[in-house]
Amino acid sequence: MNFIPRDLGDYAFDDEGRPLVPQAVQDAVRTLIRWAGDDPEREGLRDTPARVGRAWRDYCTGYDEDPGRHLSRTFEEVGGYDEIVLLKDIPFQSHCEHHMAPITGKASIAYLPRDRVVGISKLARVLHGFARRLQVQERLTAEVAQSIQDHLQPHGVAVVIEAQHGCMTGRGVRTPGVAMVTSRLLGCFLDDRASRRELLALMGY
Ligand SMILES: Nc1nc2c(ncn2[C@@H]2O[C@H](COP(=O)(O)OP(=O)(O)OP(=O)(O)O)[C@@H](O)[C@H]2O)c(=O)[nH]1
Ligand SMILES: [Zn+2]
Numbered sequence: 001m002n003f004i005p006r007d008l009g010d011y012a013f014d015d016e017g018r019p020l021v022p023q024a025v026q027d028a029v030r031t032l033i034r035w036a037g038d039d040p041e042r043e044g045l046r047d048t049p050a051r052v053g054r055a056w057r058d059y060c061t062g063y064d065e066d067p068g069r070h071l072s073r074t075f076e077e078v079g080g081y082d083e084i085v086l087l088k089d090i091p092f093q094s095h096c097e098h099h100m101a102p103i104t105g106k107a108s109i110a111y112l113p114r115d116r117v118v119g120i121s122k123l124a125r126v127l128h129g130f131a132r133r134l135q136v137q138e139r140l141t142a143e144v145a146q147s148i149q150d151h152l153q154p155h156g157v158a159v160v161i162e163a164q165h166g167c168m169t170g171r172g173v174r175t176p177g178v179a180m181v182t183s184r185l186l187g188c189f190l191d192d193r194a195s196r197r198e199l200l201a202l203m204g205y
Contacts, residue, residue, distance in 0.1 A: 019057050021053030026053060033048065060132055062128070062133040067127075070122040073122075076115060076116055084110050085112075085117060088203065090108070091105075092131045095135065097134035101170065105162050107162075108159070109124075109144060111152060112189075112195065117152075126144055137182050140182075141160075141183065142159075142184050145185075146184075149187070156195060157187060158183065159183065160181070164179055
């Protein structure tokens with residue numbers, strides 16, 4: 001799993017339980033403020049470097065976990081249920097690795113259980129574990145699908161993500177209102193047309 005050790009020191013927390021932000025991180029934010037054209041010493045910006053550091057710890061908590069761990073607790077007794085399980089339109093936020101701009105969207109995650117199911121919230125937890133990192137949407141989609149495949153070994157997995165990229169709306173091409181759609185289908189959803197049709201109908205596509 002893709003754990004990246006932070007090379008700026010161990011986590012430490014202040015009296016209120018907030019993470020302390022290393023000086024190097026605060027200096028980097030101060031430099032960025034200067035580069036943006038403002039004065040990091042003016043009153044309104046004085047605490048901003050520490051806030052930004054804490055915010056980025058918060059955006060990127062996915063590096064602190066193996067999202068697949070959420071899938072380790074499974075249930076076998078589900079009354080013989082052997083149809084598609086779909087968690088639809090899960091809202092999420094991520095950040096693009098090119099500009100570190102927000103990616104906001106929704107994901108639909110489905111699987112066809114073989115003999116084990118997971119608590120349904122765990123599918124959303126897996127999504128957030130991969131989303132709270134610097135990402136491209138294609139990799140996020142593939143990682144969520146592969147994690148479910150590896151841990152549950154179901155008959156099939158499908159992940160469809162629709163998202164808007166802040167780097168396309170607030171800057172650059174400045175084109176709001178467009179959604180990027182990505183999908184990863186595995187197992188029966190890839191190989192079997194009837195399963196795929198049923199899945200896409202359930203998802204509303
Ligand atoms: N495929 C893909 N592209 C992404 C994603 N997030 C951001 N991008 C794109 O990454 C590309 C980076 O392109 P570059 O030409 O290196 O960077 P840039 O000069 O800032 O590009 P513009 O955004 O077109 O101004 C841009 O086209 C972004 O729209 C993503 O999740 N998947
Ligand atoms: Zn971007």
